[in-house]
Amino acid sequence: MWEERYAKSGDYLFGEQPAQVLVENPWMIDGASTCLCVADGEGRNAVWLAGQGLSVTSFDLSPTAVGRARELAAKSDVQVDSHVSDWDGWDWSQAFDLVVAIYVQFMWPEERKKQFETLRRAVRPGGRIILHGYTPEQIEFGTGGPPNPENMYTTKLLSEGFGDWRILRLAAYEREVQEGRGHSGQSALIDLVAEKPIT
Numbered sequence: 001m002w003e004e005r006y007a008k009s010g011d012y013l014f015g016e017q018p019a020q021v022l023v024e025n026p027w028m029i030d031g032a033s034t035c036l037c038v039a040d041g042e043g044r045n046a047v048w049l050a051g052q053g054l055s056v057t058s059f060d061l062s063p064t065a066v067g068r069a070r071e072l073a074a075k076s077d078v079q080v081d082s083h084v085s086d087w088d089g090w091d092w093s094q095a096f097d098l099v100v101a102i103y104v105q106f107m108w109p110e111e112r113k114k115q116f117e118t119l120r121r122a123v124r125p126g127g128r129i130i131l132h133g134y135t136p137e138q139i140e141f142g143t144g145g146p147p148n149p150e151n152m153y154t155t156k157l158l159s160e161g162f163g164d165w166r167i168l169r170l171a172a173y174e175r176e177v178q179e180g181r182g183h184s185g186q187s188a189l190i191d192l193v194a195e196k197p198i199t
Protein backbone atom coordinates (compact mmCIF):
# COMPACT_ATOMS: atom_id res chain seq x y z
CA MET A 1 0.00 0.00 0.00
CA TRP A 2 2.80 2.46 0.86
CA GLU A 3 4.86 1.68 -2.20
CA GLU A 4 1.78 2.19 -4.36
CA ARG A 5 0.99 5.47 -2.62
CA TYR A 6 4.49 6.84 -3.14
CA ALA A 7 4.66 5.57 -6.73
CA LYS A 8 1.40 7.36 -7.56
CA SER A 9 2.60 10.61 -6.04
CA GLY A 10 4.82 12.42 -8.49
CA ASP A 11 6.46 14.54 -5.80
CA TYR A 12 7.41 14.37 -2.12
CA LEU A 13 4.22 13.27 -0.37
CA PHE A 14 5.35 14.60 3.02
CA GLY A 15 7.44 17.43 1.63
CA GLU A 16 11.17 17.97 1.62
CA GLN A 17 11.32 19.84 4.92
CA PRO A 18 11.73 17.92 8.21
CA ALA A 19 8.94 17.41 10.70
CA GLN A 20 8.36 20.70 12.51
CA VAL A 21 8.94 19.04 15.87
CA LEU A 22 12.62 18.52 15.02
CA VAL A 23 13.27 22.05 13.85
CA GLU A 24 11.43 23.64 16.76
CA ASN A 25 13.16 21.53 19.42
CA PRO A 26 16.83 21.38 18.42
CA TRP A 27 17.77 20.44 22.01
CA MET A 28 16.33 16.97 21.34
CA ILE A 29 19.39 15.96 19.31
CA ASP A 30 21.97 17.47 21.64
CA GLY A 31 24.94 15.20 22.28
CA ALA A 32 24.03 12.63 19.61
CA SER A 33 26.50 11.54 16.92
CA THR A 34 24.80 8.50 15.44
CA CYS A 35 21.16 8.34 14.51
CA LEU A 36 18.68 5.83 13.13
CA CYS A 37 15.58 7.17 11.34
CA VAL A 38 13.03 4.38 11.18
CA ALA A 39 10.37 4.18 8.44
CA ASP A 40 11.79 7.46 7.22
CA GLY A 41 9.84 7.60 3.96
CA GLU A 42 11.26 10.09 1.46
CA GLY A 43 14.09 11.09 3.77
CA ARG A 44 13.11 14.56 4.92
CA ASN A 45 14.00 13.89 8.57
CA ALA A 46 17.18 11.90 7.90
CA VAL A 47 18.48 14.57 5.53
CA TRP A 48 17.84 17.35 8.03
CA LEU A 49 19.53 15.38 10.81
CA ALA A 50 22.54 14.69 8.58
CA GLY A 51 22.67 18.43 7.88
CA GLN A 52 22.98 18.98 11.63
CA GLY A 53 26.18 16.91 11.55
CA LEU A 54 24.83 13.54 12.67
CA SER A 55 25.87 10.26 11.09
CA VAL A 56 22.46 9.04 9.94
CA THR A 57 21.20 5.60 8.99
CA SER A 58 17.64 5.21 7.75
CA PHE A 59 15.27 2.64 6.36
CA ASP A 60 11.83 2.40 4.83
CA LEU A 61 9.99 -0.41 3.12
CA SER A 62 9.14 1.58 -0.02
CA PRO A 63 11.82 1.50 -2.76
CA THR A 64 10.26 4.59 -4.38
CA ALA A 65 10.44 6.54 -1.11
CA VAL A 66 14.03 5.47 -0.46
CA GLY A 67 14.95 6.48 -4.02
CA ARG A 68 13.54 9.94 -3.31
CA ALA A 69 15.37 10.01 0.03
CA ARG A 70 18.65 9.37 -1.79
CA GLU A 71 17.89 12.13 -4.29
CA LEU A 72 17.06 14.54 -1.47
CA ALA A 73 20.33 13.70 0.31
CA ALA A 74 22.32 14.26 -2.88
CA LYS A 75 20.53 17.54 -3.59
CA SER A 76 21.16 18.66 0.00
CA ASP A 77 24.80 17.60 -0.21
CA VAL A 78 24.64 15.28 2.80
CA GLN A 79 25.36 11.59 3.32
CA VAL A 80 22.65 9.27 4.62
CA ASP A 81 23.09 5.52 4.83
CA SER A 82 19.61 4.72 3.54
CA HIS A 83 18.16 1.24 3.11
CA VAL A 84 15.07 -0.40 1.71
CA SER A 85 13.87 -2.63 4.54
CA ASP A 86 10.73 -3.81 6.20
CA TRP A 87 10.54 -3.29 9.97
CA ASP A 88 10.89 -7.01 10.61
CA GLY A 89 13.79 -7.36 8.21
CA TRP A 90 15.87 -4.62 9.87
CA ASP A 91 18.91 -5.65 11.94
CA TRP A 92 17.91 -4.23 15.32
CA SER A 93 21.12 -5.34 17.04
CA GLN A 94 22.98 -2.13 16.14
CA ALA A 95 22.44 0.59 18.77
CA PHE A 96 22.45 4.33 18.06
CA ASP A 97 22.80 7.53 20.14
CA LEU A 98 19.45 8.67 18.79
CA VAL A 99 16.47 6.85 17.29
CA VAL A 100 13.93 9.00 15.46
CA ALA A 101 10.48 7.55 14.83
CA ILE A 102 8.19 10.08 13.18
CA TYR A 103 4.68 9.10 12.06
CA VAL A 104 5.27 5.36 12.34
CA GLN A 105 1.73 4.52 13.45
CA PHE A 106 1.17 1.83 10.85
CA MET A 107 1.17 -1.01 13.37
CA TRP A 108 -1.89 -2.33 15.14
CA PRO A 109 -1.93 -2.48 18.96
CA GLU A 110 -1.01 -6.17 18.98
CA GLU A 111 2.10 -5.47 16.87
CA ARG A 112 3.00 -2.26 18.67
CA LYS A 113 4.49 -3.99 21.71
CA LYS A 114 7.05 -5.65 19.45
CA GLN A 115 7.55 -2.38 17.57
CA PHE A 116 8.35 -0.53 20.81
CA GLU A 117 10.67 -3.36 21.90
CA THR A 118 12.68 -3.01 18.70
CA LEU A 119 12.86 0.77 19.08
CA ARG A 120 14.04 0.40 22.66
CA ARG A 121 16.74 -2.05 21.59
CA ALA A 122 18.04 0.32 18.90
CA VAL A 123 18.90 3.06 21.44
CA ARG A 124 22.27 2.69 23.16
CA PRO A 125 22.34 3.02 26.95
CA GLY A 126 22.34 6.76 27.69
CA GLY A 127 20.93 7.50 24.22
CA ARG A 128 17.54 8.94 23.29
CA ILE A 129 14.40 8.20 21.38
CA ILE A 130 12.23 10.79 19.67
CA LEU A 131 8.75 9.48 18.93
CA HIS A 132 6.30 11.84 17.23
CA GLY A 133 2.83 11.07 15.97
CA TYR A 134 -0.88 11.56 16.40
CA THR A 135 -3.33 11.15 19.29
CA PRO A 136 -6.81 9.61 18.78
CA GLU A 137 -8.25 13.15 18.46
CA GLN A 138 -6.57 13.26 15.05
CA ILE A 139 -9.40 11.11 13.66
CA GLU A 140 -11.72 14.13 13.97
CA PHE A 141 -9.29 16.35 12.08
CA GLY A 142 -8.64 13.84 9.28
CA THR A 143 -5.58 15.79 8.16
CA GLY A 144 -3.14 12.87 8.05
CA GLY A 145 -2.33 9.56 9.67
CA PRO A 146 -4.17 6.26 9.80
CA PRO A 147 -7.98 6.29 10.03
CA ASN A 148 -8.10 4.11 13.18
CA PRO A 149 -7.89 5.50 16.73
CA GLU A 150 -6.27 2.22 17.84
CA ASN A 151 -3.13 3.16 15.92
CA MET A 152 -2.75 6.46 17.69
CA TYR A 153 -0.73 7.26 20.84
CA THR A 154 -1.83 8.66 24.16
CA THR A 155 0.39 9.96 26.95
CA LYS A 156 -0.67 6.89 28.97
CA LEU A 157 0.36 4.49 26.21
CA LEU A 158 3.75 6.15 25.75
CA SER A 159 4.31 6.31 29.51
CA GLU A 160 3.65 2.59 29.67
CA GLY A 161 6.02 1.94 26.79
CA PHE A 162 8.89 4.14 27.99
CA GLY A 163 8.09 5.00 31.62
CA ASP A 164 11.19 3.20 32.87
CA TRP A 165 13.34 5.66 30.85
CA ARG A 166 14.01 9.28 31.79
CA ILE A 167 11.22 11.24 30.14
CA LEU A 168 12.54 14.54 28.77
CA ARG A 169 9.34 15.50 26.98
CA LEU A 170 5.89 13.93 26.80
CA ALA A 171 3.28 16.27 25.39
CA ALA A 172 -0.02 16.01 23.53
CA TYR A 173 -1.14 19.18 21.78
CA GLU A 174 -3.02 20.55 18.78
CA ARG A 175 -1.54 22.71 16.06
CA GLU A 176 -1.49 23.46 12.35
CA VAL A 177 0.83 21.18 10.40
CA GLN A 178 1.97 21.72 6.83
CA GLU A 179 4.21 18.79 5.91
CA GLY A 180 3.44 18.00 2.30
CA ARG A 181 0.07 16.84 1.00
CA GLY A 182 0.21 13.86 3.37
CA HIS A 183 0.07 15.93 6.55
CA SER A 184 -1.82 19.15 6.08
CA GLY A 185 -4.06 21.09 8.46
CA GLN A 186 -4.98 21.33 12.12
CA SER A 187 -3.65 18.21 13.86
CA ALA A 188 -3.64 16.42 17.22
CA LEU A 189 -0.02 15.57 17.93
CA ILE A 190 2.06 13.87 20.56
CA ASP A 191 5.81 13.90 21.25
CA LEU A 192 7.95 11.69 23.41
CA VAL A 193 11.64 12.27 24.06
CA ALA A 194 13.13 9.75 26.46
CA GLU A 195 16.62 8.73 27.55
CA LYS A 196 17.56 5.09 28.00
CA PRO A 197 19.10 4.32 31.39
CA ILE A 198 22.79 3.45 31.40
CA THR A 199 22.27 0.34 33.52
Ligand SMILES: C[S@@+](CC[C@H](N)C(=O)[O-])C[C@H]1O[C@@H](n2cnc3c(N)ncnc32)[C@H](O)[C@@H]1O
Pocket: 002, 003, 014, 019, 038, 039, 040, 041, 042, 043, 044, 045, 059, 060, 061, 062, 065, 085, 086, 087, 088, 101, 102, 103, 104, 106
Ligand atom coordinates in the same frame (compact mmCIF):
# COMPACT_ATOMS: atom_id res chain seq x y z
C1 LIG B 1 3.37 8.41 7.44
S1 LIG B 1 4.80 7.86 6.60
C2 LIG B 1 6.07 8.73 7.50
C3 LIG B 1 7.36 8.80 6.78
C4 LIG B 1 8.45 9.59 7.50
N1 LIG B 1 8.72 9.07 8.81
C5 LIG B 1 8.12 11.06 7.57
O1 LIG B 1 7.91 11.58 8.68
O2 LIG B 1 8.07 11.70 6.51
C6 LIG B 1 4.98 6.19 7.22
C7 LIG B 1 6.14 5.43 6.58
O3 LIG B 1 6.22 4.13 7.14
C8 LIG B 1 6.67 3.26 6.13
N2 LIG B 1 6.29 1.89 6.56
C9 LIG B 1 5.05 1.39 6.71
N3 LIG B 1 5.09 0.13 7.14
C10 LIG B 1 6.41 -0.19 7.28
C11 LIG B 1 7.10 -1.35 7.67
N4 LIG B 1 6.45 -2.46 8.05
N5 LIG B 1 8.45 -1.33 7.66
C12 LIG B 1 9.13 -0.22 7.29
N6 LIG B 1 8.52 0.93 6.91
C13 LIG B 1 7.18 0.94 6.90
C14 LIG B 1 5.97 3.72 4.88
O4 LIG B 1 6.58 3.30 3.69
C15 LIG B 1 6.01 5.24 5.08
O5 LIG B 1 7.15 5.79 4.45
